[in-house]
Amino acid sequence: LFISGGAFAGLETIINKRMDAASIGFGATMKKNTEDFKVQGKYFDNAIPKDLVQYGMIPEFVGRFPVIVSTKGLDEKSLVDILTVPKNSLMKQYNFQFAMNGIRFHATKCALAEVAKMAFLRGSGARGLRSITENILMETMFVVPSLEKVHTVYLDAMAVRGERKPILLKHPDMTAEKFEELLKEGQTWEEMEGADVVQFEDSEEYFGEAA
Numbered sequence: 001l002f003i004s005g006g007a008f009a010g011l012e013t014i015i016n017k018r019m020d021a022a023s024i025g026f027g028a029t030m031k032k033n034t035e036d037f038k039v040q041g042k043y044f045d046n047a048i049p050k051d052l053v054q055y056g057m058i059p060e061f062v063g064r065f066p067v068i069v070s071t072k073g074l075d076e077k078s079l080v081d082i083l084t085v086p087k088n089s090l091m092k093q094y095n096f097q098f099a100m101n102g103i104r105f106h107a108t109k110c111a112l113a114e115v116a117k118m119a120f121l122r123g124s125g126a127r128g129l130r131s132i133t134e135n136i137l138m139e140t141m142f143v144v145p146s147l148e149k150v151h152t153v154y155l156d157a158m159a160v161r162g163e164r165k166p167i168l169l170k171h172p173d174m175t176a177e178k179f180e181e182l183l184k185e186g187q188t189w190e191e192m193e194g195a196d197v198v199q200f201e202d203s204e205e206y207f208g209e210a211a
Contacts, residue, residue: 002065004065011052014054015046015047015051041072041073044071047068049062049063052065073125074126076116076117077116079116079120079129080116082126083115091105103144103151103153105153106152106154106155108180110156111156114160115136136160143199150168151172152175153166153167154166166198167179167189168198170194170196171194172194174194174195
C-alpha cells in the first residue's frame with residue numbers, strides 16, 4: 001500500500017489546459033483564475049493519472065496509486081479555527097506562556113480574523129500563522145514580564161495591522177471585558193486609567209550594547 005501527499009504546485013495549470021482548452025466565439029470557455037484556491041480545488045477534484053505523468057511522475061510510480069483524492073484550500077474561517085480550536089493551538093500556547101508570568105492574554109475576534117486574513121493573502125496557509133503572531137507579540141513577550149502591575153495583554157485588530165502596539169491593562173479593576181465596554185461607549189485607550197501600550201524605546205541601545 002502506497003500513500004503519498006503534497007502541494008503539487010502547478011498541477012492545476014495542467015488540468016486547466018486539459019479541461020478548458022482555449023477557444024473563441026459565442027460558445028467559448030472563459031479563462032479561469034487558477035490562483036483562486038476554490039478554482040484550484042475544483043481542478044484537483046478532476047485530476048487523473050495522465051495529469052500526474054505530465055506533471056513529471058513516471059507512469060510506473062503513478063500506477064501504484066489507484067485512488068487520487070484532493071483536499072480543499074484553507075479559507076479565512078478555517079485559519080481562525082486553526083488558531084483557536086486544536087488542543088495545542090497557537091492562542092492556547094500564548095495563553096500558557098503569558099500565564100507563566102501571571103498575565104492573562106486576550107485576543108479579540110477581530111484580531112484573530114486579521115491574522116487569518118494576513119496569512120490568507122500571503123498564501124502561506126496555516127504555516128504562516130506562527131510567523132505572523134510571533135512578529136506581533138515578540139516584543140510584548142520580551143517586555144511584559146519585567147513590568148509591574150500588568151495583568152492582561154489585549155490584542156486587537158489595530159495591533160495586528162501594526163497601527164499601534166498591543167494594549168497592557170494595569171489597573172486591578174480594568175478587565176478585558178470592561179476595557180471593551182468602554183471602547184464601545186466611545187472612549188479611547190489613552191483616556192482610560194490603567195491602560196497603556198507596549199513600549200520598548202531603548203531597543204536599539206540595548207541590542208547595540210549586546211552586539
